[in-house]
Structures are given as C-alpha cells and as structure tokens.
Amino acid sequence: MASHPVVVIGAGPAGLTTAYELGKNGVSSLILEAGKQVGGISQTVNYRDFRFDIGGHRFFSKVPMVNDLWHEILGDNFLLRPRISRIYYNNKFFDYPLKATNALAGLGPVEALLVGFSYAKTKMFPSPNEDNFEQWVINRFGTRLYRIFFKTYTEKVWGIPCSEISADWAAQRIKNLSLKEAVLNALLGARDGKIVTSLIEEFHYPRFGPGMMWERCEELVEGLGSQTLKGIKVERIHHRHGRVESVSGRISSGERVNFEGSHFVSTMPLRELIGAMDPQPPEKVVQAAQGLRYRDYLTVVLVVNREDVFPDNWIYIHSPEVKMGRMQNYKNWSPYMVPDPSRTSLGLEYFLWDKDEEWTWSNDRLIDFGTRECAQIGLINPEDVEDGTVVRMEKAYPVYDHQYQDNVQTVRQFLETFSNFQTIGRNGLHRYNNQDHSMVTGVYAAGNIMGETNDVWAVNTEKEYHEEGRGAPSKAGDRMVPTRVQVNVENALSGDEEEIIEFVFARLDPVALGVAVGTVIGLVIFMATLVLVLKGGSVVGPGLALLGNYLIGFEVTWSGSLVGLVEGGLGGFAIGYVSASLRNWGMTTYAHYMRWRGEVIRRRNLLDKV
C-alpha cells in the first residue's frame, strides 16, 4: 500500500485546517473521518432540508489568522446576525445578557430584595478562594443570584456540581472575555465604535450553518491534492521506535484497512487514542487516559408548523423541572436553515453521559419527550410538531475536573516521545476550545510538518495568535530578530493591580526615579556653583545664592558646591520618589476602575462561556 506524506485523523475544523495549510504549501494529506460527513462538532446536519448545528456555532475570533482563513474559505457567505437570547426560569423569561430592570421585575420585589441582601453580604464577606466556578460566580453575584441564574444550567451542561468544576475552566472560559477590549476602549476610546457591543449583540454565521465552512474546506483541500475518506474509524495506531508507522480501521463492510504515512496528525479524543496505541503504552499512561472524562450531547430537532415560535436565537432553560438545557431556533441563526419559511425547526439540547438511560432511548421516544418538555414550558403546542429527528454527539465536551490536568500531562509526556505524530484540536488536546483555537492548532501542526517549531499544547483561548508568532524553522546563523510577544492580556488583567499597571503603562520605580532626579539636580547645582566660583568677581552668583533660602548652609563657594550637591541630590531624590509613587498610585486607581469595567462585561456574557 502507498505511503502518504501526511495522514490526518478526523475531518473536523482542526484536521481540515491542517490539510488545508499543508495543501497550500504543496503537501498532500489523507484525511480519515469516522463520520459520514465533515465538520466534526461544527458540522451542520441536513434533515429533509432543515439544517441544524450541534448547538449553535457563532463565528467570532480574536485571532486574525483565523478570521482570514474563514474568509478565504467561505468568501462573503457570512451573515451578520443579531443576537437575542433569554433565560427561562420559574415560568418566566429573563433577558440574557441580564438587564437589571428586567431581571428585578421578573424576580418580584421580595426575591429582588433577598437577592440584594445576598449580594451585599457577599461583597462584605467574599470567599477568599476562587478555585472553582461556584466561588467565582458567588463572589460576583451573591449566592442567591448564583442559584437562580447559574447553578442549574451549568450543572445541566457539565453533569457535576459547580464546586467540582476546576478553576482552570473558569480561568479559560470565564476570565477571558473582552477584557482587552474593555481596556483598549477605555484607553483609546471605542475604536470602531462597536467592538464590545458587537461581541454581545451580533455575530457572524455562515449562510447555511457552520458545516458549510467545513464542506467548502473539504472541497478546497481536495483541489489541493488531498483526499478525505469518510466512514473510516481509526482503531489502531501502529508504532515502533518512537515513530508511528501506520494507522488502521474498519470500513462499513467490516474489512480492516491500513494506511501508512510519514507524518500523522490526530484529532481523536485522547482517551480513545491511547486505547488505540499498538503496542499499548505503559500502564500509568493508560490509566491517565482512562481518567479523562467527556460530556456527551444530544439534540432533538422538532419541525414545528409555525412561522414564528420565539424571537431568540437560543434560550437557556434553567428550570430544574425539565431536563432540556438549552433550545435553539435555527431560522433565527439564518433564514436559510429552513426550506420553508412557514416552518420552524427547534433544537432541544440535552447534555448527558453516554451511560445515562436517555442516551439509549429511541428517537421516537426522545422526540416525544422533547415535545412534552417544550409544551410544559409553554413554548409550543404539541399538535404543531410535524416531524423530528435526533442527533447524538459523543464527547462534545472535554471535562475539566480536578484530576484532568495531571491525566493530560501524563498522556502528553508519552505522546511527545513520538517524532512524527501530533495531536491537535479540542479532544486531541482535551481543551475546551472553540473552532478558532482548534484551527490554530491545525495551522501549527501543519507548520511543524513543514519544519517550524510550534507548540500546539501552548494554544489556549487566553492568547491571541498572529502569523508572526509562529515558530519559524531554526536555522543556524540566523540573526536574532525581535518577534511579537504574545501578550496574555486577560491574565495580566486578572492578576494584581501591579500587573495591570505593568500591562497598561510601564510602572515607574520610585527609587530609580528618585536617584535619577536627585543625581541630576545635585550635579546641576554642584556644577553651576563651581562655574560661578571659578568665574569669580566682586559679587559671586547672586541669583544662585538665593538657593540658600531652601538649602541649609548653601552659598556660592567651594564648600557650598558640596552642600548643593548633597542637599540638591536629596531634594531631587524626594521629588523623583514622590512623583513616581503618585503616578503609580494614580495608575492603580485607574486599574481598579478598569477591572470593575472588565468584570461588568465578563458578567454580562457568563452563560455563553458555560
């Protein structure tokens, strides 16, 4: 069998991006995809011309190279859509992002008062630790608001108590929202007038859903000489002496097929990947991989014989009475998602473990269940439901529990022993990445195959990535050129005020400024005095002699020059020290303000990050 230059496992955003980048540089790939269609979790399913996503995929990225790639692949097939979303709780709808008046009106005066007390109490006695999601939210909203608006939904999504959701998750998903924009807006003014609001109120979306992007990418990749084979699930990774030699899987007829290659890139979930290694890794690695957990996702799509059901793109369902976690209205994402404008397709989202009994229910049972839940919360009349389907997506969410970091580290150390094998993407790195960062890992992996030295594991949602940030091939004798530093803005902003000051403006060192100003002033007085003494005359330096009013014992003489040097130096030191301290203090105050503004923005979109 022919050996391929590159074999890519998985035709999701990460795998296809790798093949696309390689193809543009004349390197062909063979992509093996277990599913019947490309796009992975970002695919668009077509059911009788009703299109829907796995969830809803907004296209937003702070990574310029990803935005460029999206437009390169899809041209002007993007729609700019208004965002409307609400929370359903206690038989009421609340605008989301939360609006104070709407939220308080919905809660009623008594509950609003209790929420206020709870908030005040938390502000007076905040939890000193913010190690998990629960503590983070309570410190910002108070216990009561947390219980109403965040606890149930988050626990529906993750299936574990909020107190068990690792701080990393909060750090990656919550702390990273828009702080840079808040800082830059505050410093420079709103640069295009809409930066922050556009994030919240509008988003980009391909005309026919996210799958359109990945189907087009597949075509482009094919045009560049690569091939995608669908319906082949890789089950074995054959390796020897630190190199992967081939991968094998089964086609639908059950026949086993083997693919040899020079380089291999995998987007398979790490747990499966380690299980597929042949020979098996040391027991420690196998155990670590087994310890990784994934949350599974199921969507029940209902076709409703009504033109308008609700105006939102999606509704968060916080009510514990129903199992549904969120509901999408796909025609509000793009009108092209339905074949007939008189119909509406709703996606009822259920977050499950694949061992939950609902996971194994028949489609009919799930459609019936979903219809009843929708009717229970008053969103549809069951008689209007004409049709429906179900899509299950295993391992939609890599779980960040308290053990995951150690487990990933062990697996990673093992994988790094291979010279021609890279894992990338959301499940390939066990990282809660969106499409954009999954794509960045694909770009980096392709670069590595072409001789660059990129660290795909270092890609995370807190950083911004630029083409020039990629590791260039190291050539002996190359001149060192300064490259752009990847500023971790959000981390800087979530740290101490000191860090914020350092980020926004360089902090002044009071002692250094004091010494500098003191030295200059002392020397100027010293030199000026000496010059006038040397010049001589009947009255020496009457102007400079006035300094004697401020400097004890100063006069325009030889000894006076030394007095001027010392006292001028001390005075200058004091001026420099106090000026620097005042400036730093001013910046600290400003940093407090910036932090407060950033927090306000972060809080507005918290649920989107769950």
Ligand SMILES: Cc1cc2nc3c(=O)[nH]c(=O)nc-3n(C[C@H](O)[C@H](O)[C@H](O)COP(=O)(O)OP(=O)(O)OC[C@H]3O[C@@H](n4cnc5c(N)ncnc54)[C@H](O)[C@@H]3O)c2cc1C
């Ligand atoms: C509910 C939900 C909503 C989301 N919303 C957004 C959003 O609004 N915006 C956004 O940018 N991102 C969003 N995401 C994230 C986005 O879907 C992922 O970041 C992205 O799809 C990850 O790409 P990937 O290629 O790394 O992995 P995947 O999309 O998981 O693709 C991996 C591919 O590998 C294949 N594969 C796996 N194992 C094998 C095997 N053994 N052999 C062969 N093939 C295999 C799979 O079938 C799959 O096609 C959302 C995710 C979810 C779950």
